[in-house]
Amino acid sequence: MANIFKVAQDAVTENQIWKSIFRHGYAMNRRNRLLMVTNNVFYHILPTKISRYGMRMRFHWGAGIITFYLFMVLTFTGVLLMFYYTPTVPRAYYDLKDLQFVVPFGNLLRNMHRYGAHAMVFMVMVHMARTFYTSSYKPPREYNWVVGVILLTLTFLLSFSGYLLPWDQLAIWAVTVGTNMARATPLLGYEGPFSNLIGLKVNNDVRFALLGGTTVGQATLLRFYVLHCIAFPLATTVFIVVHFWRVRRDGFSGDVPVNDE
Numbered sequence: 001m002a003n004i005f006k007v008a009q010d011a012v013t014e015n016q017i018w019k020s021i022f023r024h025g026y027a028m029n030r031r032n033r034l035l036m037v038t039n040n041v042f043y044h045i046l047p048t049k050i051s052r053y054g055m056r057m058r059f060h061w062g063a064g065i066i067t068f069y070l071f072m073v074l075t076f077t078g079v080l081l082m083f084y085y086t087p088t089v090p091r092a093y094y095d096l097k098d099l100q101f102v103v104p105f106g107n108l109l110r111n112m113h114r115y116g117a118h119a120m121v122f123m124v125m126v127h128m129a130r131t132f133y134t135s136s137y138k139p140p141r142e143y144n145w146v147v148g149v150i151l152l153t154l155t156f157l158l159s160f161s162g163y164l165l166p167w168d169q170l171a172i173w174a175v176t177v178g179t180n181m182a183r184a185t186p187l188l189g190y191e192g193p194f195s196n197l198i199g200l201k202v203n204n205d206v207r208f209a210l211l212g213g214t215t216v217g218q219a220t221l222l223r224f225y226v227l228h229c230i231a232f233p234l235a236t237t238v239f240i241v242v243h244f245w246r247v248r249r250d251g252f253s254g255d256v257p258v259n260d261e
Helices: 002-013 016-021 030-039 063-082 092-101 106-133 142-163 169-182 206-211 218-250
Strands: none
Touching: 002 016, 063 106, 063 218, 092 106, 106 142, 142 169, 142 218, 169 206, 206 218
């Protein structure tokens, strides 16, 4: 039995595809460990060197990786929810009710997405607060700090755009209030400062663009659905990739000149 397992293991590990992914072994020497991180497709997003201080839980709190994990959970559950949701006024609310009471495990799926979204908003703010209070935004990581601020904004936009999709009274009035605030935006809203300089009116400002009209309706639901399911997730994915790339280039935020214990 052991020989059969050894033959099967060798057949996998000696395969050219396996070797193209795992190019180096696990011998415990410094050079080989660096090569593993540099050339392995799963490890290449990590810095090649990490200080002991930077790996302390009391320093980084794990907030960044938890936020990324929640984003992956939301992506997975969101794709599943798309199979049961129709972004139309007559169907949206009843599709959510079907998820709660008809679809097997539908209520669990929806709650995973809903509370996962709340948790992601909380954790991304924790991550930003930790980065600020540990001065991890200072050179050479100031560029990654800007990317993080953009990701924070995209997280809020994801949360806000998903708020309308249940199409209940709470969602409709929350989006109504939120978009009414947009009409007072400088240079973008028709009630905002300097709007008269570029000829903004009720039917051509940022609120009109968000709603697809002057009131919340079918066009609003469709636009928020597209923004929530396509535009904002794609933009977030791009900036997450850039964020990880800069982590690799600049090192973890805890990698500061200290005496390792």
